[in-house]
Amino acid sequence: MLDYALLSALAAVVRTGSFEQAAQHLNVTPSAVSQRIKLLEERIGAVLIVRGQPCLATEIGERLCRHVDQVALLEASLRQSLPGLQHDERPVTLRIAVNADSLATWFIPAMAQTDGLLFDLVLDDQDHSADWLRRGEVVAAVTSHGEPVQGCNCHSLGSLRYIATASPGFVERWFPDGFDEAAARRAPCLIFNRKDRLQTIWLKEALGTEIRPPLHWLPSSQAFVDAALAGLGWGMNPEMLVREDLRERRLVALTPSLPLDVPLFWQQSRIVGPLLADLNRAVLNAARTLLTPSPAEA
DNA sequence: GTAACTGTGTGGCGTGCGTT
DNA sequence: AACGCACGCCACACAGTTAC
Numbered sequence: 001m002l003d004y005a006l007l008s009a010l011a012a013v014v015r016t017g018s019f020e021q022a023a024q025h026l027n028v029t030p031s032a033v034s035q036r037i038k039l040l041e042e043r044i045g046a047v048l049i050v051r052g053q054p055c056l057a058t059e060i061g062e063r064l065c066r067h068v069d070q071v072a073l074l075e076a077s078l079r080q081s082l083p084g085l086q087h088d089e090r091p092v093t094l095r096i097a098v099n100a101d102s103l104a105t106w107f108i109p110a111m112a113q114t115d116g117l118l119f120d121l122v123l124d125d126q127d128h129s130a131d132w133l134r135r136g137e138v139v140a141a142v143t144s145h146g147e148p149v150q151g152c153n154c155h156s157l158g159s160l161r162y163i164a165t166a167s168p169g170f171v172e173r174w175f176p177d178g179f180d181e182a183a184a185r186r187a188p189c190l191i192f193n194r195k196d197r198l199q200t201i202w203l204k205e206a207l208g209t210e211i212r213p214p215l216h217w218l219p220s221s222q223a224f225v226d227a228a229l230a231g232l233g234w235g236m237n238p239e240m241l242v243r244e245d246l247r248e249r250r251l252v253a254l255t256p257s258l259p260l261d262v263p264l265f266w267q268q269s270r271i272v273g274p275l276l277a278d279l280n281r282a283v284l285n286a287a288r289t290l291l292t293p294s295p296a297e298a
Numbered sequence: 299g300t301a302a303c304t305g306t307g308t309g310g311c312g313t314g315c316g317t318t
Numbered sequence: 319a320a321c322g323c324a325c326g327c328c329a330c331a332c333a334g335t336t337a338c
Contacts, residue, residue: 010335018320019321020319020320020321021319030320030321033321034321034323035322035323038322038323051320051321051322055321229326
């Protein structure tokens with residue numbers, strides 16, 4: 001049987017990055033934390049923390065921390081559904097996978113509509129965020145996967161609309177005769193990371209062929225917009241982020257009539273269902289207000 | 299039979315000091 | 319400065335003993 005006093009020490013060290021801060025967090029001395037970690041490592045038979053600044057969890061340590069988080073969520077969920085149990089005043093931390101563009105546009109307003117929850121967000125591409133749920137590393141995800149992950153409920157959120165945008169100067173230099181295949185092969189394109197396929201998909205839709213333009217790698221939603229504004233390249237930007245720039249002509253759409261709508265889904269673990277009720281409402285509400293309705297819902 | 303008391307073992311913690 | 323180790327203290331659980 002796992003000793004949760006020891007595990008909570010492990011989780012505190014990993015969360016705070018040091019034995020000292022973990023001790024403050026647990027209201028004990030650093031020595032007590034050190035002894036708990038040592039005992040846990042002896043019992044498990046493996047090193048759980050790489051001592052340093054900051055202290056980091058080993059792979060096994062990480063797995064144990066995730067287990068502690070899940071147990072905490074289950075307990076909080078149980079307390080909510082059994083009114084007889086004493087209420088725990090500590091806020092619950094929810095680990096959620098979300099794509100960067102959702103975070104930069106509509107997800108924070110959803111988070112702000114909840115009360116008494118703490119968030120631990122994991123950033124990943126919308127095509128890969130569901131993998132975090134499958135691995136049990138998050139309790140919910142914003143994903144492009146519409147098929148429910150095992151043990152999860154799935155809600156359609158609508159679509160995040162992307163517009164292929166660039167600065168007027170960039171368009172004048174690289175597309176003087178309009179947007180065509182030959183120019184698209186030469187014009188530098190902005191790409192978020194190696195998982196980002198939006199540009200490829202949109203180019204295929206726009207030109208009917210696969211094109212590999214020269215790439216700038218920019219793993220930040222805001223830097224993506226800034227780079228487009230600076231004339232560094234063209235990129236698929238969320239309409240919500242560039243609406244004002246398009247209106248003021250600081251950015252222009254490469255082909256105004258061809259947005260790319262990426263359908264998004266909210267998948268959340270059923271096992272901590274009661275705990276997520278507030279967040280579910282907030283997410284669906286924010287999505288309804290801020291995202292583009294999917295064709296089936298429109 | 300039961301309650302109260304006592305002795306012992308164990309676990310957890312803090313202090314002080316050494317090590318890196 | 320941060321962490322680990324040795325040591326001692328304290329609280330608690332449990333078993334054995336005694337008194338009623």
